[in-house]
Amino acid sequence: MNNRIGRSWKAAGRLWCALFILFLAAGTRSAAQVLPAPRLLSPPDSSINQPTSLTFAWRAVLGATSYELQISDTPLFTTLVYHDSLIFGQSTDVSGLHRSTTYYWRVRAQNIVDQSAWSDTWIVTTLPAPPPSPVPSSPPDGATVPTSVTLAWGASSGATSYRVQLSASPVFSTLVVDDSTVTATSRPVQGLANNFDYYWRVNASNAGGTSAWSASMGFTTTAAPPPAPTLTSPPNGAADQPLTVTLSWSSIPGAPSYRLQVSAGPGFATLVLDDSTLTATSRAVGPLANGAIYYWRVSAKNAGGRGAWSSAWYFATVAGTPAPPVLSSPLNGTANQPATLTLAW
Template structure:
């Protein structure tokens, strides 16, 4: 009897030892966190278990893992990607580890997660106003989904204008050629091969339909013919029309058509990003001192905007003189210049100058408005040295601008030229040459920073040297190659002209 008892205890110990060798710990769940709200494609992750050769993952819609939808996955990894989950559904999951003896651990604790029921729309915000007719719509992605996008002019999405886009693989869509000034509704649904989400909330927006003046504003006075009309337009437009008339009934019209290259989208702020869309159209030969009216509209292949409001402006009634100022004294006829404001539509300018205030005996000079020698974009500059004026004289001058439909005269201004006894001192104060006479080089000094061209001419007026300078107060010129003799050094700068004799003696 005693032997039987000893043998039984020994056998029991062997069984206990074998059981201890087969026992394996249960895994610990890692992510997603318990009770998470997640996408319909998710990576389920758990801790590795020492001695495990594989894991059994169980997923179900019931917490006792007994529904027909239960999935059981065997994997050698401590994570597994689950796809095509049902939308808006709560799932339960647990994991068991298996050892080399094909024995499973007890299951881990049970965690749950709920898949997203619908898409969340992001851009544009609900009730957005005046969106462009080209726009990018955005929503929060649900991983593992494609998307169905609907846009309509009615909130129940049953009109003939409804647009629908499916098989979208990203969480954005660019829409073109929306109607101008239109109310729209939009929504998005996510789906995959086995299920679809609920529709998102429905959002509302309106597109922009109006063209608004930036320059000239309504009732503006002093518009320069040839200047540009600038107005706020709508991004996504392909073309536009601008009509200008010299009567409010638009019986006499200047018609301009422009394409999308004239429609510029400009960023006006960074945080939040904000844009303005502008169009700039150069006008033509409008009459001077004339009331004008303009309106504009936009279009693309599928729609045309309404006409803008009618805006009124008046063109300039006098040409603006700049320099010399009226009544100026000590004007150097060799180095100073006349300047006046540009008339962008002008084809020709005529300079009138006289020693009589009524210009009755005036001489004239005609200038082509496209002559780059005088055209400085917003102003014209003409050198007095070209007029052969006398010293110590009072001169009166005026400018006439002309284009094919009209002409405009400036006021008459006057200036007094410098006394010829002081001209050498005047030039010396602006322009010095050292040494003079010179043999190898000559240094030209200015009393202020200058930009322009230095030219050396021989006594026959032939150019023998030229150099451009930029923002310089001096320059050194090699003259060793010049023959002995008398030369003239000239400087042509911005609004200035200097000239002085140079003697070359080797």
């Protein structure tokens, strides 16, 4: 009898223990079912130009023992590029993401009994790939250009800015121009030295990095325009010059041609002669008018352009031979004239 009573008490005890365990389990499951979804921290939602190695972080959830992270390149998470279902902590490092790609990520909390709902989905876009090297276009390699020139190149795909370097050294040891603020595909350069060799190159940049330098291009600037010639003959202010006169001036080294202007006025508003084809240092001018004043000047030209005018000189031509008088009195052939006559013309 006592044994039966004892066994009954033992059975009742086991029953109560089982009920207690079930109660605890039910309470634990109830707690798990109300795990809130985690709140995402970083990288920020809709962030751009992020590196391809990132730390994804979220706030801790009370009661959670681990977290699950999903990363996808589709907003519905139909394909996963990263999935970790057992993260012990509130962040994890992810590497190997692709450049210029938009990713979607979410997290949920979990414990031994249940999981929370997914967090909000945040978006992150990685850095673009660096742009390719630009291709220089103008001036072409080996060109001869003026001392003011525009450097130009083809657009580099994805580039947001360019850096232009100009140097007198083919290895760019010293720089005449080093401009990294260019956003167009050309850069004007002024004030270069005459008759000088220059080298230039360009690279392209965006948020993802900087390209390699383009091929180096070289050009030579033109020679400086020649100085003004010195007038030599006839002397300034010369008088009684013939109606065809030879004008002469000094030779300018390196100047293959000259321009001569002759005018009847000191301002050269109207021209008697304007000859820019001269290769010698003299020119015969005529026929000119008798008793007139003429002004003349000369400039020289080379590959660098036309130089300044010389000072203006003037000369006067010889006066004209007067016409013969016309006799008027006494009339030709008249007779019986007095011994004292007045001759008139």
